[in-house]
Amino acid sequence: MAAWSSSPSLRHLLLRPRLPLSPTCFAGSSRRHVHRHSRRRLFSTLTHGDTASTHCDGDGVVDVNPPRGTRDFPPEDMRLRTWLFDQFREVSRLMAFEEVDFPVLESEALFIRKAGEEITQQVSSIFFLYLPFSPPSLLLFSRKSVSLPLKWFTIGQCWRYERMTRGRRREHYQWNMDIFGVPKVRAEAELLQAIVLLFQRLGITSSDVGIRVSSRKVLQAVLNMYSIPEHLFAQVCVIVDKLGKLTREEIEKELMSTGLSSEAVRGIIEVLSLKSLSKLEEVLGSGVEAVADLKKLFSFAEQYDYADWICFDASVVRGLAYYTGIVFEAFDREGNLRAICGGGRYDRLLSTFGSEDIPACGFGFGDAVIVEVCHLLKEKGLLPDIPRQIDDIVFPLDEELEGPASSIASSLRKKGRAVDLVEDKRLKWYKYYFFPPFYISVTEISLLATTRVFKHAERINASRLILVGNSEWERGMVRVKILSTREEFEVKAGELE
Amino acid sequence: MAAWSSSPSLRHLLLRPRLPLSPTCFAGSSRRHVHRHSRRRLFSTLTHGDTASTHCDGDGVVDVNPPRGTRDFPPEDMRLRTWLFDQFREVSRLMAFEEVDFPVLESEALFIRKAGEEITQQVSSIFFLYLPFSPPSLLLFSRKSVSLPLKWFTIGQCWRYERMTRGRRREHYQWNMDIFGVPKVRAEAELLQAIVLLFQRLGITSSDVGIRVSSRKVLQAVLNMYSIPEHLFAQVCVIVDKLGKLTREEIEKELMSTGLSSEAVRGIIEVLSLKSLSKLEEVLGSGVEAVADLKKLFSFAEQYDYADWICFDASVVRGLAYYTGIVFEAFDREGNLRAICGGGRYDRLLSTFGSEDIPACGFGFGDAVIVEVCHLLKEKGLLPDIPRQIDDIVFPLDEELEGPASSIASSLRKKGRAVDLVEDKRLKWYKYYFFPPFYISVTEISLLATTRVFKHAERINASRLILVGNSEWERGMVRVKILSTREEFEVKAGELE
Incomplete structure (x- = not known):
């Protein structure tokens, strides 16, 4: 969003703020949500069109919905x-x-x-x-x-x-x-x-x-x-x-x-x-x-x-x-x-x-x-339900494994696979609260991964989950889980296709 | 270009004519060309931008080039x-x-x-x-x-x-x-x-x-x-x-x-x-x-x-x-x-x-x-030379064969092939001047097709030429020419894949 920018444009944006996030929207939740109905309107302006009324609230803030008759495409x-x-x-x-x-x-x-x-x-x-x-x-x-x-x-x-x-x-x-x-x-x-x-x-x-x-x-x-x-x-x-x-x-x-x-x-x-x-x-x-x-x-x-x-x-x-x-x-x-x-x-x-x-x-x-x-x-059934399509989710089970995980994601992408590299904060939370910080086997962790990352993987329609854990990584291995069959196995990181 | 139109818009277009075709451009040629340099400018207006000069000629006509800094995509x-x-x-x-x-x-x-x-x-x-x-x-x-x-x-x-x-x-x-x-x-x-x-x-x-x-x-x-x-x-x-x-x-x-x-x-x-x-x-x-x-x-x-x-x-x-x-x-x-x-x-x-x-x-x-x-x-060689891609050209050798040719084009398209249905006026001209209007074999005609339609087919990168001629059509057949190999054969119209 940057190469095309220049300061006057930013000024222009500042003059027409359309960013309605309520300060309360993000409070206290690690899984943040912006609620459509908790939008704040900033500054006063007119909406237009058939009603021609001023959509402002008491604070004099802008209606941030798309202009009437136009659409966002999420x-x-x-x-x-x-x-x-x-x-x-x-x-x-x-x-x-x-x-x-x-x-x-x-x-x-x-x-x-x-x-x-x-x-x-x-x-x-x-x-x-x-x-x-x-x-x-x-x-x-x-x-x-x-x-x-x-x-x-x-x-x-x-x-x-x-x-x-x-x-x-x-x-x-x-x-x-x-x-x-x-x-x-x-x-x-x-x-x-x-x-x-x-x-x-x-x-x-x-x-x-x-x-x-x-x-x-x-x-x-x-x-x-x-x-x-x-x-x-x-x-x-x-x-x-x-x-x-x-x-x-x-x-x-x-x-x-x-x-x-x-x-x-x-x-x-x-x-x-x-x-x-x-x-x-x-x-x-x-x-x-x-x-x-x-x-x-x-x-x-x-x-x-x-x-x-x-x-x-x-x-x-x-x-x-x-x-x-x-x-x-x-x-x-x-x-x-x-x-x-x-x-x-x-x-x-x-x-x-x-x-x-x-x-x-x-x-x-x-x-x-x-x-x-x-x-x-x-x-x-004429309107197809088109899901998001991702091939692999690469998931480092430890922050120190982010490097190897990046390397795996990078090489899979070069092979043409759509790869999401994720990090689940709650998993870490589980780790520290449920398991004392001693050696944790990938099997144990992947039980948790099944409940959290697996669900995430299923929701975004991924076909494989690639878990990068300490004990496997020491041997140059990663754990692969096929989401359709729930089959799980170890593979040499360099041999992932 | 029509569902979206309404008369005020047309009026709007009429007020801003951007159609610069020179009357001479189209004269006398069956293969019409619109020349970039013979554009006429209609009505007076300003161009804009760095020069800020008025791009009008004596007749007071508009410069019909895309606005400065914008592009057409032919x-x-x-x-x-x-x-x-x-x-x-x-x-x-x-x-x-x-x-x-x-x-x-x-x-x-x-x-x-x-x-x-x-x-x-x-x-x-x-x-x-x-x-x-x-x-x-x-x-x-x-x-x-x-x-x-x-x-x-x-x-x-x-x-x-x-x-x-x-x-x-x-x-x-x-x-x-x-x-x-x-x-x-x-x-x-x-x-x-x-x-x-x-x-x-x-x-x-x-x-x-x-x-x-x-x-x-x-x-x-x-x-x-x-x-x-x-x-x-x-x-x-x-x-x-x-x-x-x-x-x-x-x-x-x-x-x-x-x-x-x-x-x-x-x-x-x-x-x-x-x-x-x-x-x-x-x-x-x-x-x-x-x-x-x-x-x-x-x-x-x-x-x-x-x-x-x-x-x-x-x-x-x-x-x-x-x-x-x-x-x-x-x-x-x-x-x-x-x-x-x-x-x-x-x-x-x-x-x-x-x-x-x-x-x-x-x-x-x-x-x-x-x-x-x-x-x-x-x-x-980084910018690919991307040619137009067409699978078949269907070519009726006679105006009366337009119906069958349409039918063939239609059914090939339903099978997923990109089909252009063409008509070559000059071929007809050859036909009437070189051959008296008696029975003309497809073989003879296709010799001409080789020189004209074949060239056209090659230019637009077609893979097959399908000739619909009288003598073959009477037997429910069409003549197919593979452009890469120049191989030629007869096929039952209904069996074209």
């Missing part, structure tokens, strides 16, 4: 996150996507412009903007000399400021997959396979989760039918995306307010209520691009063998204005949660910035909702 | 980063440390307090502060109910605002290891093994890199010798940390300015110039804690078998005020770069915040300098 949660990210990465590997990343400091310049150079020279802390929630690969893509097509993925943090709901946080991790340079529906078919492969790896079935698919071109065709001007398209999309969240009447009202005729509004809502592709073809006609695209995609779904996961639902338009073709979102079939992931084709995003367009499509898959899904399905 | 760099992080994680595993993480949004509250709730409701983007560059685990530690001792590591992004030098960036990744609850030098000995294990895994030897070790207690002892008041300790540390950067005269001048006698200043500089532990013992006396600690650590170094990596150097004090005991930093022996990593014991950081102290020590290891070291040692 070891057990971190193991789960690592496991989930490994699934993201494995699916990306199977799909032959390449991982990329990009700076989150994109907008520092903007702040500095506002704050003035002088301020930024003086304060060690610097503000920066939320990430734009756009295809991050696009930013990198625009800066790289590349040849098309490209299949890129990122796993990165995203931030936003908004009201929090279940599975919707201010800070989360998101797996993004994007394909650049493939104009055909084949690209969307690939993305959908990635999503389905992930679900399958997590043990989720098509009866737990489904993917609704439609195309922006459906809405486009309806607008054409009623000769609705092009500039209203994005606006209508945003309103229509609220279908299911607002009532039909509210949607109608909002659509009317854009200046559409009531006939057009009825027509839009009618088409967008369709759940059958053949019905859509009837209404729009088979020559329409939307229908051809969707039929092609559903035929791909058969070939890829994930047809049971996807369904046509004309009401899916996605909230973002930049989609141009196929759009999709995954949902839990019980309907308890918000969309698990979503995406689509955005062929015209580059021209928005005055450049030539590149065919592009992609999706974003947050970590929060999928973990909710897994929790809901936990009775199916 | 696939080839990302593979290197992943490789380095894997080394960090593997060493942490060997040392039985557990990974944790924590939010980077710690300080959102502060900003909101300054900006007012109203503003944050209106803008979709939100500023947040730089991370404090303190032991991040400490923050999490303070929020968790835990039992000591604890061995935690993090790999996370850090930001700072300062002048950039070689290997010193505004945004970087850092591997932190911290041990809480072990008061004895054994903890520092463990941390040093972790650092040495990492170097060894990277192929770096003790003749490339060394670790300078000292203790804050050395300076403390000198200050005691000259009866220098306690409150000057931190200030003296910060000045003394500049030894080697400033001249001896400048250091002397700075020390004098704190009010020290010239005798004390000479004494301090004399002791801090010592490079031998026995000499130190001579000057300070053997009863001094600093000497006992350091002797113990060097004896551990023998046991751990990394004594050749470390050396005593009294001038090492580290810049941060909060260290209390052993301090260390790794350096390249050629002396070209800044410290590779650094850390030490900080037993009294918690009491700074009014809580009871917990013994703690740790280090921070940035990704930037170590990559520099590896680059310098590249002639030794």
Whole structure:
């Protein structure tokens, strides 16, 4: 924690103390505990967000919980996150996507412009903007000399400021997959396979989760039918995306307010209520691009063998204005949660910035909702219980044996074994109180080790316990205990593998 | 890129366009290239930092390079980063440390307090502060109910605002290891093994890199010798940390300015110039804690078998005020770069915040300098050339065979193989121009595939090429080509493994 530090930063830390350990927490216990509920709050400040109240107590101390909507990852949660990210990465590997990343400091310049150079020279802390929630690969893509097509993925943090709901946080991790340079529906078919492969790896079935698919071109065709001007398209999309969240009447009202005729509004809502592709073809006609695209995609779904996961639902338009073709979102079939992931084709995003367009499509898959899904399905054993994994615990039975114990731990680590070197104060206490300080055999000591260190070893899931005791060490030996079988034997220290 | 999006964010993106593709970049080439040097800059803004000049051209467009001091990670760099992080994680595993993480949004509250709730409701983007560059685990530690001792590591992004030098960036990744609850030098000995294990895994030897070790207690002892008041300790540390950067005269001048006698200043500089532990013992006396600690650590170094990596150097004090005991930093022996990593014991950081102290020590290891070291040692082959890895390329020789090709790709992926599904437009072009559109044998086509797709397959390091051609597919067969041996044979599609 040091190479990266400098005194102004420390000052900065001192100004924002977030260290809430109660002085009473540590009193009198050799096995110290920091209790979540005995936290002290130091200094006065504001918390933020929905409540906007001041979380201070009488002493004027800070609420040290993570900011609302953000998370700590203690070891057990971190193991789960690592496991989930490994699934993201494995699916990306199977799909032959390449991982990329990009700076989150994109907008520092903007702040500095506002704050003035002088301020930024003086304060060690610097503000920066939320990430734009756009295809991050696009930013990198625009800066790289590349040849098309490209299949890129990122796993990165995203931030936003908004009201929090279940599975919707201010800070989360998101797996993004994007394909650049493939104009055909084949690209969307690939993305959908990635999503389905992930679900399958997590043990989720098509009866737990489904993917609704439609195309922006459906809405486009309806607008054409009623000769609705092009500039209203994005606006209508945003309103229509609220279908299911607002009532039909509210949607109608909002659509009317854009200046559409009531006939057009009825027509839009009618088409967008369709759940059958053949019905859509009837209404729009088979020559329409939307229908051809969707039929092609559903035929791909058969070939890829994930047809049971996807369904046509004309009401899916996605909230973002930049989609141009196929759009999709995954949902839990019980309907308890918000969309698990979503995406689509955005062929015209580059021209928005005055450049030539590149065919592009992609999706974003947050970590929060999928973990909710897994929790809901936990009775199916979907969330693995990932224990800590340690190979050996090396335990010197005497303080003077710390040197040899270090040497043993060091050489086992060089052989690739995960080794914890422990010291149990209570064992020493037992030693001095229960046994007078004369010669103590390893057998006797290891009886105690069985009750204390053995329990510790079992808790952290170690596979071997290596006891370094005086009588054995004199002969260059150590005592090894296999935790699964409780088998115990002596080994030459140099011959430990 | 979509589930996480909302229209205000898109607006936000539109306001900060960073998409610099030149309209000419994509013209006329089926193999499109975005050239780094033909970037267009859209809209006017400021860049920031050392130059503070406005990087705009006549059209008033934005410089779309990553902000100064930050990095893009295109696939080839990302593979290197992943490789380095894997080394960090593997060493942490060997040392039985557990990974944790924590939010980077710690300080959102502060900003909101300054900006007012109203503003944050209106803008979709939100500023947040730089991370404090303190032991991040400490923050999490303070929020968790835990039992000591604890061995935690993090790999996370850090930001700072300062002048950039070689290997010193505004945004970087850092591997932190911290041990809480072990008061004895054994903890520092463990941390040093972790650092040495990492170097060894990277192929770096003790003749490339060394670790300078000292203790804050050395300076403390000198200050005691000259009866220098306690409150000057931190200030003296910060000045003394500049030894080697400033001249001896400048250091002397700075020390004098704190009010020290010239005798004390000479004494301090004399002791801090010592490079031998026995000499130190001579000057300070053997009863001094600093000497006992350091002797113990060097004896551990023998046991751990990394004594050749470390050396005593009294001038090492580290810049941060909060260290209390052993301090260390790794350096390249050629002396070209800044410290590779650094850390030490900080037993009294918690009491700074009014809580009871917990013994703690740790280090921070940035990704930037170590990559520099590896680059310098590249002639030794230390930086691996990590190619893209793909198992199979599935290649339909006809557009109508896209369906079967998808099906084959899909089933291979389910079997765990990394499969890229490709389409080569130029191959089709050959097909129509060189062969009239009558029956074309796969053998003929695969001759072309050898020249085009085969080259592609070799470039992306695929192991097999699976050709789906009409005449074979009619019999339910595909043609397989092993890229390493150039062996070619037919296989039943369903029997592909």
